[in-house]
Amino acid sequence: MTTSIEIKRVEKSNISSVDFDNLPFGSVYSDHMLTCDFVNGKWQSPKIEPFAPISLMPSAKIFHYGQSIFEGMKAYKDKDENIMLFRPEENWKRLNKSAKRLVIPEIPEDIFMDGLKALLELDSDWIPTNEGSSLYIRPFMFATGNGFHASPADAYKFVVCTAPSGAYFGGKVKVLIEENYARAANGGVGFAKAGGNYAAQFYPTQLAIEKGYNQVIWTDDNTHEYIEEAGAMNIFVRINDTLLTSPTSDRILDGVTRKSILQIAEDNGIKTEVRKISVTEVVEAAKNGNLKEMFGAGTAAVISPIAGFGYKEDDFDLPVLENPYASQLKKLITDIQTNKTEDPYGWRVMI
Template sequence: MKSNIEIQRVEKSNIENVDFNNLPFGSVYSDHMLECDFVNGEWQTAVIKPYAPISLDPSAKIFHYGQSIFEGMKAYKDADGNTMLFRPLDNCKRLNKSAERLVIPQIPEDIFMDGLKKLLEIDNNWIPTNEGSSLYIRPFMFASGLGFHASPADEYKFIICTAPSGAYFAGKVKVLIEEKYARAANGGVGFAKAGGNYAAQFYPTQLAIQKGYNQVIWTDDNSHEYIEEAGAMNIFIRIGNTLITSPTNDRILDGITRKSIIQIAQDSGIDVEVRKITVSEVISAAQNGNLKEMFGAGTAAVISPIAGFGYQGKDYDLPELENPFATTLKKAITDIQTNKAEDPYGWRVMV
């Protein structure tokens, strides 16, 4: 059964003021957004309305206790103009997993999916068609209820905004393996896409940037012996011809791109190991020439190759390969996303 969605269209589109040949990532916004309020213990009718600022009371609990979660998604158009999403139900499920951990009411799947599809239908002309471009989608939920007392809010907002975005040209990055700070801890909210996780990353990342690096490789909070994530992305490490990634836990996000890479790599005959990997193992592999690749995986860049890393005052460069796994896997995923290849997994959802 379709959700009941109220539609309020803009009087005049802003699309004519946008240069689709020169799109930054995530900072140009489409005409409309979806908004749905949780009031009196239930979700209200969703509204698609003109993109505009949100008005909140200063005592709204989002400002004081940080009940805020989000997702990152993309919509694509193929050569025939069809609109597609990539594994959207996984995003909905993960948002609700984050919601449960932060005591935010879970969003019904029909509001999420029907609202998103209707929003894409209304702003369909905002979905870029240039190679490498996409419509970035940001669903998020936060506490709008009032009060300075430290307790969960009684009212919340669910919003979806979209941003036509060009290719995420991160290039190859140089990273620093973190020895002091931790992204998350056992029993914490590292597995959730909570806004506070990212806020806490900024300071150690800035320290790494001051040392000449682009990002931080996070290690476990207890011993700092195990590799966990790359900045705001999951991490993959290739030693010899084996691709290794850390298992998900309380500290590591269950990335949708990560899961897709594992599946495609295994089906392509690549040896994949989902296991803990120590910093010392990576250092040893770098020293003996067996460390072939390291790359981050996430929605924005899909795959972001790592050119080198620093640890305990020493830098290690990764080799330039003729046919790296990173390039092959990125092409395989993006070809499925943009309908250039068959989708044997049922990941692609036509809108």
């Protein structure tokens, strides 16, 4: 470890109050958090302290101009109690890509990686070992500098919190292909994990929920003719035996799970294509029986199969397959993440 980290431990752990056999997603929090402040033009020494409220002035620019970005990661334990991360350097790179777009100072790799490892070692007992569970990790950065002037802040805070979590989705997921609203636009911040991207999704998603769907499939901002993402995840579509996903762009997040699925699929004999996918193509494939699967892919759910979709007042059910790509790929990727198989890619990082 190259970074000096001040550690203040909790007086009494809350872990005894947690039911690890019935974990919700992201609403039970571990004992400690990592914090680091950017003031006077530089990042200060990081600290690990008890999980607690953060105090800010009402004039802090995060409240007024939305300079806020985040990442999503997971930590796992294998049968020998080894702690593992999955491609953490990709999350660090993407956090800084988001930071640059929102004029937030980039976080140095040693603060990110050394701080994360120290936090996981301290709260290692919080990492679940139940099948399907993990320790969800939320690194985020936001503006703490004060002022009502519409300009970037002069101070920021980097925080990492963790939450032992069960499955993100339960049951079948039914989605609505969006015809009016857009998640992001060319030249915008759709490729960044900016908090405002997700806030803007809530209203169209709520409208879809009121119609009986669980999520929205986002389409392009200009014509709404091409599908792009599934809720807060990248989307994959299987037509016959080919697995399709949209290319990354200003509007589409470069998902770590997405790029991992593409690599694993190709290496296991599944044909993939990265190209624009038209709504018409998907609807026609559903009508003629060539649409076999649709699923979302992201850190939280890993892979979330879609049972059916709606478009222009019509509903389409996807077939129930005996051995779908979604199940095959989820097992292949989670076996790597949890050290149940060899990792030929060097993605698994032991703490």
